Amino acid sequence: MNPLLIGQGLPPFDKIESAHIVPAVKQLLEDLNTIQIELEASATPTWNGLVEPLTEIGEHLTWTWGIIGHLMGVKNSPELRETYETVQPDLVKFSNQLNQSKIIYKTFKAIRESEGFDELEPAQKRIVEAAIRDAVLSGVALEGERQARFNTIELELAELSTKFSNNLLDATKTFKLKLTSREEVEGLPESWLSLAANTAREEGDENANPEEGPWIVTLDIPSFSPFMKYGKRQDLREKLYRARITRASEGKWDNSPLIDRILALRKEQAEILGYTSYAEVSLAQKMAPDVASVEKLLEELRSPAYEAGKKELEQVKEFAQTKDLKLWDLAFWSERQREEKYALNAEELRPYFPLPQVLDGLFGLIQRLFGVTIAPADGKTAIWHEDVRYFQVSDETGEAIAYFFLDPYSRPAEKRGGAWMDDCIGRGKIKDNGTVKNRLPVAYMICNQTPPVDGKPSLMTFDEVETLFHEFGHGLQHMLTKIDFPQAAGINNIEWDAVELPSQFMENWCYDRATLMGMAKHYKTGETLPEHYYQKLLAARHYQSGLSTLRQLHFGLLDIELHHRYQPGGTEKPREVRDRIAQTTTVIPPLPEDSFLCSFGHIFAGGYAAGYYSYHWAEVLSADAFAAFEEVGLENEAAIVETGRRFRNTVLALGGSLSPMEVFKSFRDREPKTEPLLRHKGLVSAD
DSSP, X not given: OOGGGXXXXXXOTTTOOGGXXXXXXXXXXXHHHHHHXXXXXXXXXXXIIIIHHHHHHHXXXXXXXXXXXXXXXXXXXXXXXXXXXXXXXXXXXXXXXXXXXXXXXXXXXXXXXXXXGGGSOHHHHHHHHHHHHHHHHTTTTOXXXXXXXXXXXXXXXXXXXXXXXXXXXXXXXHOEEEEOSGGGGTTOOHHHHHHHHHHHHHTXXXXXXXXXXXXXXXXXXXXXXXXXXXXXXXXXXXXXXXHHHTTTSSGGGOOHHHHHHHHHHHHHHHHHTTOSSHHHHHHTTSSSOSHHHHHHHHHHHHHHHHHHHHHHHHHHHHHHTOSOOOHHHHHHHHHHHHHXXXXXXXXXXXXXXXXXXXXXXXXXXXXXXXXXXXXXXXTSSOOSSTTOEEEEEEOTTSOEEEEEEXXXXXXXXXXXXXXXXXXXXXXXXEEETTEEEEEOOEEEEEEEEOOOOTTOOOBOOHHHHHHHHHHHHHHHHHHSOOOOSGGGSTXXXXXXXXXXXXXXXXXXXXXXXXXXXXXXXXXXXOOBOOHHHHHHHHHHTTTTHHHHHHHHHHHHHXXXXXXXXXXXXXXSOHHHHHHHHHHHHOSSOOOTTOOGGGGOHHHHTSSOTTTTTHHHHHHHHHHHHHHHHHHHOXXXXXXXXXXXXXXXXXXXXXXXXXXXXXXXXXXXXXXXXXXXXXXXXXXXXXX
């Protein structure tokens, strides 16, 4: 049997080949089309008569397509791309057909209007309401040529998104800068030299070694970022910086025309639906009521961040003894200033954060807060790469309640950059020989951190530790859900601007003494992180908080502007919009050739279009949620445990069964406040 047609259970990664994709998707869509026709003929306005059989269609579709999409992110290859691009149009067409079924839409509305609707659980009501809303946004109410045009746009947007992502991956992995002299790598830490020599060996220099080279620099973050912070050769930093900001902006990987086309199609699609901008379509499915509310929040943060950012830049200039600090010098001199100001060298911390020890600390925190244990389950299922780990999550009784895959290391040749959590299997109920059983959730946890080199474990930067905690927050919401309806379990049916709450909440624990000291152990000696390092980390936490906040605000405001006020085909080009937004969100203007938009995969190849602001919207929620733990005292174990269980039973358990505001209030007993966020960022006094 084609392994992509099994339709349930863990994916058999050891058996899946690119050649399976086309026949599997073709067969699947034929079968689901038949099921849809039968459902439309027999659907009744009840939960059992419509929602359950419709759920079955969706689950089969997401099981197969989810595996294919996952492999595109972690095991990208020319063969996989070719088959993906072959079947993607058929998948989009079927999705449109299903979403635009007038019979299904009318039956959902009939459920809402029936007497039985009031008897449904809150999660079921939310699912019905969301289905009606999403059907309208998918064009169900359109007729004739307008619906045909809507569907044509949907198809083209899917193709453009895939092409954008592939161009960015190719442009990133193609750039390689070979260095051959010690002078070229002066200032770079041992960890980087090992990584760069290892890359050189992979490229054919069999005798490359950390001491003598050669060394290869790439645009992948574990290679690029340390070079910008520590490399003493300004000319090489400039070369690397210019290469990164112009990724995917020229030649066969040029994303510029794709950006123009994507923005034009999104606006046209919004207008077909009766909205004036794509941002309005996006916000119809989010917590934020309108664009004005989004911009109000971002401006509340931008104003103090901009003033702080200007002061921070002047301080770096003064430290570097220059009035003309170049963009490729900012990271270098900022790191030197941070080292002097706090006597903290970020590279000195790496030996205290070997991945196995960090995982032990993270898992210990999870048990402390939420009462669940995590243990290795390697070998119990197939994996897609030898570095991938598999873990079991168990409740207080020792019974398994979830599982997850962890793919931690950077692989620039086949794996897209960044870090993410994705749904492998969602919680639900399954029928087995007439009995109903719980289906346990399984998550994909993907990072791109520094891999093990020269016999050493993966020694993580503190930023990489925070990233792992962030993604694990998403994973916890997926794995600890108590909702059995798949459409509202875990992260499903949660408004996009609330979905970052648990992930950003988890980052705060990286600075908690008990958590940090529990996991920061020297990989050779087992020595716990010295106290003076911990104090330095706390002191440096808000270093350049203004600049880092501005960076995120720049992305969020640019995203909203492009999807709300920007007029495709008008006198102003997307790059000019970016330059205009930069006037109030950057303290050093971008270079004329800066093509950041060509690598802004979040909004052109991900799910963040007109939604990048979500990081800040949810950060208000996450900061206030963590404040609940601060208020009872982080040293008060009994209170921390009680608060942790309440967080688990609300934020992590309720999924999309209630609105995010109701979920938050069930945890906090009030609506969120912005003060904890400003305090956590160091933009207001803690007093």
